Amino acid sequence: MAKELVVAIVGATGAVGSQMKEQLIKRKFPIKHIKFLASARSAGKEIEFNNQKYIIEEATPEAFEGVDVAFFSAGGSVSAKLAPEAAKRGAVVIDNTSHFRMHPEVPLVVPEVNREDLAKHNGIIANPNCSTIQMVVALQPISEKFGLSKVVVSTYQAVSGSGISAIEELREQSAQWEKGKDVEANILPAKSDKKHYPIARNVIPQIDVFTDNGFTYEEMKMINETKKIMHSPELSVAATCVRVPVVSGHSESVYIEVEQDATKQDIFEVLRNAPGVVLQDDITQQEYPMPIYVEGEDPVYVGRIRQDLDNKKGFHLWVVSDNLLKGAALNSVQIAEAMLEDNLL
Amino acid sequence: MAKELVVAIVGATGAVGSQMKEQLIKRKFPIKHIKFLASARSAGKEIEFNNQKYIIEEATPEAFEGVDVAFFSAGGSVSAKLAPEAAKRGAVVIDNTSHFRMHPEVPLVVPEVNREDLAKHNGIIANPNCSTIQMVVALQPISEKFGLSKVVVSTYQAVSGSGISAIEELREQSAQWEKGKDVEANILPAKSDKKHYPIARNVIPQIDVFTDNGFTYEEMKMINETKKIMHSPELSVAATCVRVPVVSGHSESVYIEVEQDATKQDIFEVLRNAPGVVLQDDITQQEYPMPIYVEGEDPVYVGRIRQDLDNKKGFHLWVVSDNLLKGAALNSVQIAEAMLEDNLL
Known part of the structure; x- marks a missing residue:
């Protein structure tokens, strides 16, 4: 059986996050388990995914324990604080914010263009700007x-x-x-x-x-x-x-x-x-x-x-x-797919 | 007393034509008499200008007799047919259509840029494209x-x-x-x-x-x-x-x-x-x-x-x-003003 992954989405209720959920379903991303993370303020609220209801959990560093891949689209400051924590715990972060994009150690990837850069990752991959x-x-x-x-x-x-x-x-x-x-x-x-x-x-x-x-x-x-x-x-x-x-x-x-x-x-x-x-x-x-x-x-x-x-x-x-699909959510999921295929996840 | 002119407007009911009327009023263009010309279909209808009512006349070649300056904005085919007739009768045509713009004998003028070209006119001046x-x-x-x-x-x-x-x-x-x-x-x-x-x-x-x-x-x-x-x-x-x-x-x-x-x-x-x-x-x-x-x-x-x-x-x-002002009506009226100042009208 193909590998299935534990997925986390940080910022699932925004314009990009909503499309992220749809892309994961539409593209049949192999999900073993999915969790939705947000600020303490949103924690406890319900969110729907693939016709099932989930409770949003607080995005603490510990929440990333056991996560294989974490999609971030909750703003640069959230990524700055929590992406390294997620990576430290073994998750691969695919970050939709601009925070890490120009960091020399962080690959900035469009799979059709520079898929080979994914192999050089240190736990964080940046998804480029939509335009x-x-x-x-x-x-x-x-x-x-x-x-x-x-x-x-x-x-x-x-x-x-x-x-x-x-x-x-x-x-x-x-x-x-x-x-x-x-x-x-x-x-x-x-x-x-x-x-x-x-x-x-x-x-x-x-x-x-x-x-x-x-x-x-x-x-x-x-x-x-x-x-x-x-x-x-x-x-x-x-x-x-x-x-x-x-x-x-x-x-x-x-x-x-x-x-x-x-x-x-x-x-x-x-x-x-x-x-x-x-x-x-x-x-x-x-x-x-x-x-x-x-x-x-x-x-x-x-x-x-x-x-x-x-x-x-x-x-x-x-x-x-x-801009919400290839410009954001689709490209993020394509990055995860490419990493799976290339045995990087 | 300053010179006053007989003005004709061909195509006064369109988006540009309406602005043309406003610009002539706003800029106090020295009008002795104004006439509004259109196709036979529109002839006889009423049009307002400076709080006075005018009857639209049919735009025949003869309608330009005695006209000093004629502003055309009724489409290229109307200009093609009637602008030379107006010029032949001594009117200076300021044409807002693209028909004559690239004609080597027709000056294409933005007064701030190439006012000097006005002197070379042969009865027709082209107003350039808005953009x-x-x-x-x-x-x-x-x-x-x-x-x-x-x-x-x-x-x-x-x-x-x-x-x-x-x-x-x-x-x-x-x-x-x-x-x-x-x-x-x-x-x-x-x-x-x-x-x-x-x-x-x-x-x-x-x-x-x-x-x-x-x-x-x-x-x-x-x-x-x-x-x-x-x-x-x-x-x-x-x-x-x-x-x-x-x-x-x-x-x-x-x-x-x-x-x-x-x-x-x-x-x-x-x-x-x-x-x-x-x-x-x-x-x-x-x-x-x-x-x-x-x-x-x-x-x-x-x-x-x-x-x-x-x-x-x-x-x-x-x-x-x-685009309706400097891009069209205003530039046309500025052309006429420049010609008046330069004794070309």
């Missing part, structure tokens, strides 16, 4: 075949990346058409930041808070994580991250420059055969990816592929994926 | 000071660019939250194209129809018009144009490469003193332009200015303006 994951899934096969020197990305990111409360806020604001910019705003662009702006009928060029260099943390995540995942410290990467009034599904307008000569047909060919990618590019039929149609879908969709008109080594791509 | 206008207003002062070699732009364009019916469609779709992607869609991405997609809770990477090279007409407009307006045939320009669920106000994520060394402070300084530009860039106060706040405002707003982290000559800008 980074979908981009590197599209770029890696191009990079392998033609080399990659430059990436300039502008994002169109869904509100679900800011959690369930942001979805609710978009819904409420959308219902108040006549109020225009005078709707109430409490969540976006970043709950912890000083000012909040409406997202309905608007786009906000700020995701997460600002860093000292003028880029936001979200932009710096895309820049730094892309280089780490693709093992390309020299790759030139720039990002402008923008929130749009979409529920789920991040879109990205990506300009790249490759190192070897390539044609548009070459890029088509590479992406048609790329793992995790669905090529959706037939302009004669107005076929291209759009966020409203990728909600609930696993793949990374790529379309609008064009060779630059001035630079033969420049290409433009439009990349769309469900 | 092009706001970008060149921001880029021209940078280009003048530091030179410009490359532009890569991704747009976030409002539905009002597709007319009043597109605004109405977004409103209706927004009211049907629970239907998600199953709302009715008849207008976007392009009324004349085969398929239509929802815009509420979605972004659509198609504006106008596709050209043979895989870029859309909207993208090719940004590429070709930018080079023409800026007198820079060698400038490398690429565009990805995307419709977003915003009523009015186009946003643009623009990556540029300059020719001379420049710092972020240099770019700030240039834009702070640039005609038609408002620098709105204070990340410590989360100050940056957003479309919902530029509705009804004249300037082109620029923020999120960053020097590229890998290329010292690379800069990232976020440019937002009201």
Whole structure:
């Protein structure tokens, strides 16, 4: 009989955590036993999983005793405190927060791109930022075949990346058409930041808070994580991250420059055969990816592929994926699956 | 007494035409007499202007007799047929459609950028594409000071660019939250194209129809018009144009490469003193332009200015303006004002 694992989920009631539960069920992850962990405040509450009711337990260090794999998506400070405790007790942590992503000892993994890094883990694997994951899934096969020197990305990111409360806020604001910019705003662009702006009928060029260099943390995540995942410290990467009034599904307008000569047909060919990618590019039929149609879908969709008109080594791509799935929960479960297959769990 | 002109408006009931009327009033354009022209179907209907009622006349060639300046925004085929007739009768046509924009004998003008081209007119002046206008207003002062070699732009364009019916469609779709992607869609991405997609809770990477090279007409407009307006045939320009669920106000994520060394402070300084530009860039106060706040405002707003982290000559800008105002009606009226000042009318 195939190996079955003891699984813990920390932060199961959030937007990502809910999808994590669904992915484990949908993908028939081999679970011997599952436990749901949260802060003392939520402990004792009921949670449903696969038509069974579970009682949420408090996420103490001891709660990870006997756990094989622990999925964390309860915020960076929870991961900072408890992921090392879980790892110390023999669990492999797959962490959805940004806390450990750039730590040199922590693999940052998208299985289609750098699965080999999983073997180097020290108990913690980091799941990359949602907008980074979908981009590197599209770029890696191009990079392998033609080399990659430059990436300039502008994002169109869904509100679900800011959690369930942001979805609710978009819904409420959308219902108040006549109020225009005078709707109430409490969540976006970043709950912890000083000012909040409406997202309905608007786009906000700020995701997460600002860093000292003028880029936001979200932009710096895309820049730094892309280089780490693709093992390309020299790759030139720039990002402008923008929130749009979409529920789920991040879109990205990506300009790249490759190192070897390539044609548009070459890029088509590479992406048609790329793992995790669905090529959706037939302009004669107005076929291209759009966020409203990728909600609930696993793949990374790529379309609008064009060779630059001035630079033969420049290409433009439009990349769309469900930020809660491949961008978060699905990638986390795929990491666990890959580790199982590679006898790392 | 200052000169007063006989003005004609062709297409006064559309999204741009309505703004045209408002701009003429607001800016106190010196009108001796105004007439409203439309197809035979609309002729005879009433239209209000400056609290007076006018009867719409049929737009025949003869209707332009005695007209000094005619503003056209009734579609390319109307301009193709009637603009030369108006010009033949001594009117100066300021045409908001794309029909004459790339004609070598027709100046394509943004007064802040290439006002001098107005003198070369042969009866027709073309008003550029909305997304092009706001970008060149921001880029021209940078280009003048530091030179410009490359532009890569991704747009976030409002539905009002597709007319009043597109605004109405977004409103209706927004009211049907629970239907998600199953709302009715008849207008976007392009009324004349085969398929239509929802815009509420979605972004659509198609504006106008596709050209043979895989870029859309909207993208090719940004590429070709930018080079023409800026007198820079060698400038490398690429565009990805995307419709977003915003009523009015186009946003643009623009990556540029300059020719001379420049710092972020240099770019700030240039834009702070640039005609038609408002620098709105204070990340410590989360100050940056957003479309919902530029509705009804004249300037082109620029923020999120960053020097590229890998290329010292690379800069990232976020440019937002009201597409119906500076992007259309305001620029048209400014063209007429400049011509009056320069004794060309």
